[in-house]
Each structure stands twice: as structure tokens, then as C-alpha cells.
Amino acid sequence: xxxxAIGRGGAGRPGPSPGARxxxxxxxxxxxxxxxxxxxxxxxxxxxxxxxxxxxxxPSGRPLRGEREGGAGVDGPDAACxxxxxxxxxxxxxGQTVIPPIIGRYLFRPGARNVxxxxxxxxxxxxxxxxxxxxxxxARAIREGRDREGRRLGILMPRYRLDAATMASLIAxxxxxxxxxxxxxxxxxxxxxxxxxxxxxxxxxxxxxxVLEQFFADKNGGYxxxxxxxxxxxGVMYRVNRKWQLHVWVLSGxxxxxxxxxxDRLAREPVFAVVSGIGGATWAPxxxxxxxxxxxxxxxxxxxxxxxxxxxxxxxxxxGVLLEAQLVARQLQAGGPALRRVVQVFRKGDVGEGAARALxxxxxxTGLEGVxxxxxxxxxxxxxxxxxxxxxxxxxxxxxxxxxxxxxxxAPPPGxxxxxxxxxxxxxxAPLPAAWRGIARMTYPFDLPEQRRVRMNFPLGWFSVQxxxxxxxxxxxxxxxxxxILSETLGHMLDSFVRDYLVERVxxxxxxxxxxxxxxxxxxxxxxRFASKGGYVVHFAQPTxxxxxxxxxxxxx
Amino acid sequence: MRxxxxxxxxxxxxxxxxxxxxxxxxxxxxxxxAHHHQMxxxxxxxxxxxxxxxxxxxxxxxxxxxxxxxxxxLDDGKPVVLNFIFTTCTxxxxxxxxxxxxxxxxxxxxxxxxxxVSISIDPEQDTPARLAAxxxxxxxxxxxxxxxxxxxxxxxxQRAFDVYRGDKMDHTPVTFLRAAPGRRWVxxxxxxxxxxxxxxxxELVAAR
Numbered sequence: 001x002x003x004x005a006i007g008r009g010g011a012g013r014p015g016p017s018p019g020a021r022x023x024x025x026x027x028x029x030x031x032x033x034x035x036x037x038x039x040x041x042x043x044x045x046x047x048x049x050x051x052x053x054x055x056x057x058x059p060s061g062r063p064l065r066g067e068r069e070g071g072a073g074v075d076g077p078d079a080a081c082x083x084x085x086x087x088x089x090x091x092x093x094x095g096q097t098v099i100p101p102i103i104g105r106y107l108f109r110p111g112a113r114n115v116x117x118x119x120x121x122x123x124x125x126x127x128x129x130x131x132x133x134x135x136x137x138x139a140r141a142i143r144e145g146r147d148r149e150g151r152r153l154g155i156l157m158p159r160y161r162l163d164a165a166t167m168a169s170l171i172a173x174x175x176x177x178x179x180x181x182x183x184x185x186x187x188x189x190x191x192x193x194x195x196x197x198x199x200x201x202x203x204x205x206x207x208x209x210x211v212l213e214q215f216f217a218d219k220n221g222g223y224x225x226x227x228x229x230x231x232x233x234x235g236v237m238y239r240v241n242r243k244w245q246l247h248v249w250v251l252s253g254x255x256x257x258x259x260x261x262x263x264d265r266l267a268r269e270p271v272f273a274v275v276s277g278i279g280g281a282t283w284a285p286x287x288x289x290x291x292x293x294x295x296x297x298x299x300x301x302x303x304x305x306x307x308x309x310x311x312x313x314x315x316x317x318x319x320g321v322l323l324e325a326q327l328v329a330r331q332l333q334a335g336g337p338a339l340r341r342v343v344q345v346f347r348k349g350d351v352g353e354g355a356a357r358a359l360x361x362x363x364x365x366t367g368l369e370g371v372x373x374x375x376x377x378x379x380x381x382x383x384x385x386x387x388x389x390x391x392x393x394x395x396x397x398x399x400x401x402x403x404x405x406x407x408x409x410x411a412p413p414p415g416x417x418x419x420x421x422x423x424x425x426x427x428x429x430a431p432l433p434a435a436w437r438g439i440a441r442m443t444y445p446f447d448l449p450e451q452r453r454v455r456m457n458f459p460l461g462w463f464s465v466q467x468x469x470x471x472x473x474x475x476x477x478x479x480x481x482x483x484x485i486l487s488e489t490l491g492h493m494l495d496s497f498v499r500d501y502l503v504e505r506v507x508x509x510x511x512x513x514x515x516x517x518x519x520x521x522x523x524x525x526x527x528x529r530f531a532s533k534g535g536y537v538v539h540f541a542q543p544t545x546x547x548x549x550x551x552x553x554x555x556x557x
Numbered sequence: 558m559r560x561x562x563x564x565x566x567x568x569x570x571x572x573x574x575x576x577x578x579x580x581x582x583x584x585x586x587x588x589x590x591a592h593h594h595q596m597x598x599x600x601x602x603x604x605x606x607x608x609x610x611x612x613x614x615x616x617x618x619x620x621x622x623x624x625x626x627x628x629x630x631l632d633d634g635k636p637v638v639l640n641f642i643f644t645t646c647t648x649x650x651x652x653x654x655x656x657x658x659x660x661x662x663x664x665x666x667x668x669x670x671x672x673x674v675s676i677s678i679d680p681e682q683d684t685p686a687r688l689a690a691x692x693x694x695x696x697x698x699x700x701x702x703x704x705x706x707x708x709x710x711x712x713x714x715q716r717a718f719d720v721y722r723g724d725k726m727d728h729t730p731v732t733f734l735r736a737a738p739g740r741r742w743v744x745x746x747x748x749x750x751x752x753x754x755x756x757x758x759x760e761l762v763a764a765r
Contacts, residue, residue, distance in 0.1 A: 068652075069750070070656070070659065070750040070751060070752065071655075071659055071751070072652055072655040072656060072659065072751075074651070074655075078651060083647045083648075084647060084648050092648075094646070094648045094649050094726060094727075094728065095649065095722065095726075095727050095728050095729040095730075096729055097648055097649055097729075097730075099648060155602060155652075155748055156648060156649070156652060156748075508726050509726075511724050511725060511726065512723075512724050512726075521708070523679070523681070523682070523725070525643070525645035525646065525647075525679065525682070525725070525726075526645055526647050527645045528645050528682055533681040533682060534681055553707070554707070556680070556681035556682075556684065557684070
């Protein structure tokens with residue numbers, strides 16, 4: 001293969017060779033080799049094309065510049081081809097604006113349709129029955145904005161003054177982009193993994209796996225063996241019938257070893273994507289694995305995700321306890337002159353520690369005094385009393401505690417405002433002692449129970465039909481939702497199994513969904529990696545029972 | 558598209574002969590195609606219509622964090638140029654925003670007499686702080702403000718201007734101009750250039 005070893009996640013990433021596909025891909029690759037390379041001319045720099053495409057950087061390190069009419073030029077990252085044509089090179093669309101695919105497989109072939117070639121992924125922007133581009137006419141398109149037939153390209157497509165060497169490396173990159181076998185996809189099976197960390201809650205973990213296993217079984221219920229490709233209503237050929245196979249990757253040992261374990265699993269059991277999953281105190285090693293191995297990791301059950309929205313492959317439901325910290329910070333800022341100090345109580349090594357740190361950082365900007373206290377070891381009652389010692393009027397107490405600790409709380413400090421993490425405390429089921437219930441405000445990063453009731457009929461009805469015991473409603477609903485989102489997105493993609501494209505399609509389609517379990521709405525975009533962005537602050541309506549009353553509207557901090 | 562005849566009639570009825578601001582005049586004089594720049598200029602990549610939009614009494618949050626009423630904000634007496642964007646949009650919005658940035662340049666000192674308005678259609682993501690950063694990236698002057706708010710408020714604003722397409726990913730490029738409170742809106746569907754917008758604005762102001 002020519003210079004296929006480019007940066008992580010790029011074209012030609014290593015993967016297994018599911019027989020026929022690999023052979024076909026190699027043949028195509030050979031056919032696409034520029035004559036110069038074949039004739040042993042100096043090889044063009046692979047990394048340069050990728051940097052230009054992805055980051056908008058010229059080989060000199062200077063920002064790429066694209067010109068557009070009326071002075072609306074673009075620079076650097078805004079000029080990067082990936083900004084519009086996307087990382088996969090398969091394009092996109094926004095309203096009526098279609099951004100065509102620009103990988104070599106489309107540009108350099110005579111207007112084939114995928115009807116003639118089932119292996120050509122179907123993408124929205126591809127116009128069949130056209131002349132193929134040549135290196136020269138493609139360079140003209142990029143420099144002068146004229147397509148293969150000499151027609152002027154739309155105003156959005158910038159014109160780039162690139163020298164010959166830079167142009168060659170860009171075109172070479174386009175030829176290599178999104179070719180090659182797709183790991184985890186065979187002619188009859190799609191392989192997915194889910195990840196379980198050793199510190200995940202055992203009950204929630206069982207609940208999640210029940211949902212996943214049943215969803216996959218259900219999906220395969222209609223499988224009748226390998227079938228010839230079908231034609232979709234849009235005239236696209238695809239295979240309806242592929243089994244879904246789930247690989248449960250259970251991690252062990254300390255977090256420092258998880259990334260290595262995951263890479264080993266991936267090498268042994270290639271998967272197309274990771275769906276759902278469940279974590280405990282940290283998910284960072286799994287996040288790193290997804291990003292480094294270029295595997296989409298869709299919507300795991302984690303309360304403390306990694307906030308790195310420039311990363312591409314990991315996608316989360318929300319910022320979890322970090323979102324709650326933002327909600328609390330907003331409340332505290334409006335806390336009035338009586339508020340002098342914020343005392344946070346957390347358990348070392350639990351997700352609350354990260355939340356407390358985040359809130360502490362936000363408080364620093366407000367001038368409020370902040371203290372974060374870890375609950376000591378030993379029996380919960382006295383340890384919590386020690387953590388709360390000396391609190392009273394003028395203080396706001398923020399509890400990042402699990403139900404076990406909430407149950408054991410001593411008498412509340414007199415005159416303090418009290419906030420508690422709904423996510424950690426189990427939302428409306430939080431077992432707060434009576435004296436705390438009356439004064440505590442709870443962050444609630446979901447839609448309110450009353451408002452989501454009708455929507456919840458979908459997952460709950462499915463659990464009941466499938467005889468799945470509901471042991472952790474929220475985790476199981478999120479798991480079900482992750483499966484449905486994956487299934488719908490793949491349905492739309494027909495046979496275009498490209499990992500980057502899966503992420504791009506989830507990004508583009510997610511906000512179209514209307515029924516989203518615990519969430520009022522979900523939405524992503526390039527550079528957005530948290531689908532639900534807000535929450536409420538609530539308090540208990542009565543001394544007993546689960547009824548909540550909101551103190552705020554839905555707030556996206 | 559909206560009936561072009563109505564526009565022609567509306568503009569003809571206004572009977573304007575532009576007392577264009579100095580800068581625009583100077584450019585016209587130097588422009589060999591100045592005769593094209595007459596009032597009913599046609600736009601290269603956009604179509605123009607007029608409409609009355611009833612502004613709903615909703616609150617939006619401005620890029621400085623202040624909660625403001627949409628009608629009050631738009632009825633500040635100045636001519637308004639308005640669009641809908643979101644900051645993580647990679648294709649259409651940066652283009653529209655750049656056109657606004659060029660427009661503000663093109664208007665020069667005149668710009669302070671205009672109110673430029675960009676309303677987010679992804680309000681939960683586009684917090685005031687994110688909008689302020691976006692505004693800085695495009696060197697927005699004090700006359701160009703960005704607005705967010707609740708999802709409901711953003712949708713209500715989009716519906717009021719008949720641009721709501723159900724989802725942020727389905728949006729289309731549209732710009733709105735209005736000479737003064739109570740006047741009709743000019744709606745420009747497509748990519749108008751900064752020059753075309755400046756031109757349209759001058760016509761409207763002259764007709765006021």
C-alpha cells in the first residue's frame with residue numbers, strides 16, 4: 001500500500017481484511033494510484049495532505065487560505081476541507097445546500113451509481129452519471145472553482161491557490177481517504193462492542209447488558225441468512241440482512257491498563273463501533289481509546305465524561321455531574337448577599353470529586369469562598385458529621401453523595417442553603433432524611449417526571465414486552481436509546497459503513513428525534529459532543545413521596 | 558418564492574431616490590456598472606420579497622447576558638438587518654456571518670445608525686458567552702448583537718420570520734431588512750453579498 005501509514009484515524013487505518021472487501025479495496029487502490037507514484041517519482045508527503053484537509057494547515061505550517069467572491073474568504077480551520085466535506089470526505093448537507101463527497105472513489109470514477117457497484121457507499125451529495133475527474137481537472141476545481149465539466153462551483157466552495165507539490169499531496173490524500181476494508185463489517189454481520197469498567201455499579205451494569213443483549217437478539221430475530229442486495233426506495237442497493245453481534249468488553253485492573261486492554265480486544269474482535277457501555281469513577285481511558293483507535297463510542301452510561309469537544313469519536317448524552325456543577329454555580333451566583341461560603345462534600349475517588357473540582361473552579365471566578373471536603377473513612381454517620389462540621393448560616397452546602405451516604409446524613413446545618421446532585425443521589429428516589437428534604441435543592445439534568453411520562457411509554461413498553469426487569473430505569477432507558485439511535489442512523493446510511501460517517505450522521509440527525517426517554521431533546525453538531533445540554537433545579541413537594549417542584553425552568557448553563 | 562411583483566410595487570410606491578451615504582456614493586461613482594445599482598437591483602444569488610411579520614412578545618438573551626424583549630430590541634428606531642445562525646454551523650452560517658462582517662465594514666461610520674441582529678437557532682449550545690466569542694471572531698461592532706434564549710423563544714422568533722424548518726440542520730440562508738419600526742420587512746432568500754445588502758439597506762433608508 002502506498003504511504004498508508006498516516007496519522008491516527010486517517011484513511012487506510014489498520015484493520016482486518018474481511019475477504020472479498022479487502023481484495024476489492026486493494027484493486028481500487030491500485031487503480032487509483034497516481035501514475036507518478038507508480039513510475040517511482042518522489043513520493044508526495046502523506047501527512048501534508050492530511051493536515052491541509054483536516055486542519056487547514058499548509059506544509060509550511062501557515063494557515064490555509066480559501067478565497068470566495070465578495071471577500072468572504074476563509075482561513076485556517078475554517079478553510080479546511082473537512083469543515084465542509086467532513087472528516088470522512090463523504091460530504092453533508094445543510095438545508096438545501098449539498099456538500100458533495102470528494103473522496104477519490106467518487107471523483108475519479110465515471111458516473112457509476114451504486115446500483116452498478118454495491119460496494120460504493122451511498123451518500124446524499126453524490127451525483128451519478130458524470131465525467132470522472134482527472135488530477136488536472138480536480139486541481140482546477142480546487143484552484144478555480146470549476147467542476148469536471150467546466151461549470152462554476154457554488155459560492156460556498158472556496159478557491160485555493162496551492163502550489164503543485166501541495167496540490168499533489170492533497171489529491172493523494174483524497175485518493176486514500178475512506179478506502180479500505182471497514183473493521184467489524186462483513187457481508188453478513190455487523191460487530192459492535194460495549195465497554196464495562198470494573199467499578200461500574202453492578203445492578204446498573206446487569207440492567208444495561210439485559211437491554212443490549214435483548215436489543216441485539218430482537219434485531220437478529222428477522223435474520224434469514226445472507227440475502228442478495230435489495231434496492232431502497234431511493235434506488236440504492238443495500239443489504240437489509242446483516243446480523244448484529246455484540247461483544248461485551250469487560251475491563252479489569254487499574255484504569256492505567258484499560259486503554260491497552262481495549263486495544264487488544266479490538267485487535268482480536270474488530271468492531272465497527274462501541275455502543276453504550278457503563279463506567280464508574282473514570283471513563284477517561286475509554287475515551288482515549290475511542291479517539292486513538294478511531295472507533296465511534298456512542299452514548300455510554302457515564303456520570304463524569306471527558307470534556308474534550310474537539311475530539312471526534314466519543315459522543316455522550318450529557319456532561320453529567322459537570323453539568324450539575326454548572327447548574328449549581330448558576331444558582332449560587334444568584335444566591336444573594338447572605339451567601340458567604342460554599343462547602344462541598346464528596347467521596348474521594350467518586351465522580352463527585354470531579355464535580356466538586358469543577359464547581360470550585362467556577363466559584364473562583366465569582367469571589368465566593370469555596371471549601372471542598374472529602375468524607376473520611378469509617379462509619380458514614382460520624383464521617384459525614386465531620387465533613388459538615390462548622391457549617392451554618394451564610395453557607396451553601398453542596399452534596400455530591402450516593403444514596404448510602406444521603407441516608408446516613410446527620411441533622412442539617414441550621415440556616416444553610418443545601419444543594420444535592422440528583423444524578424448521584426438517584427433523582428426523585430434520593431433517600432434524604434426528612435429534615436433535609438424540606439430544605440434541599442436538587443439538580444435534575446433530565447426532563448421532569450411528569451413531562452417525560454408519555455415519552456417513557458416507549459422504552460418501558462419495550463422492556464415489558466421483552467421481559468426485561470427494570471432495575472435502573474434511567475440507565476436502561478439511556479441504553480435502549482443508544483441502541484435505537486445507532487440502529488436508526490445505520491438505517492439511514494444504508495450500506496455506507498464508514499466509521500467517521502457514522503459519527504457525522506449521528507451529529508446531523510440526532511436533533512430530528514422527538515422521543516428521547518429522559519431528555520427533552522438531544523442535539524449535536526461538529527464540535528458538539530454532549531447531546532443534552534441543560535437541566536432543572538428542583539425540590540421535593542412533600543415530606544414523603546417522589547413529587548418534585550421546579551425552582552427554575554430548563555436551564556442550559 | 559414570495560411574489561416579486563409585490564416587492565416591485567412596494568418599492569415603487571416608496572418612490573425613492575437614494576440619498577446614499579457618502580461612502581456608498583463614492584464607490585458608485587467609481588463603479589462602471591453603477592447603473593445596475595438602481596433601486597430594484599437584482600441579486601446574483603438571492604431573491605427578494607417583502608412581508609409583514611408580527612413580532613411575538615418573547616424574551617431573548619443578548620450576548621452580554623442581558624434579557625431583552627425581541628420587539629423592544631428591534632423597535633429601537635434604527636434600521637434592522639437580521640439573520641439566524643448557530644455557532645457550530647460549518648457551512649452556511651459562517652458565510653452569512655462573513656457577509657454581515659463585510660457589511661459592517663462597507664457601512665463604515667454609518668454602521669452605528671444600523672442595528673444588526675443575529676439570532677441563534679441552537680440556543681442551548683449558543684450561550685451568551687459562546688455568542689460573544691463568535692462575535693469577537695468576526696469583529697462585530699457594538700451595533701451588531703447576537704441573541705439566544707430558551708429553545709421555545711428561538712423557535713417562536715424563527716416562526717415569526719417564517720424560517721423555522723424544524724431543525725437547525727435544515728436551515729437555509731435568509732436575511733431580513735427593515736427601515737424602521739412599523740415598516741415592512743424585506744426578505745432576502747439566498748446568499749446576498751455585502752454590497753447587495755448595503756445597497757438594499759440604503760434604498761430602504763432613503764425611502765423612509
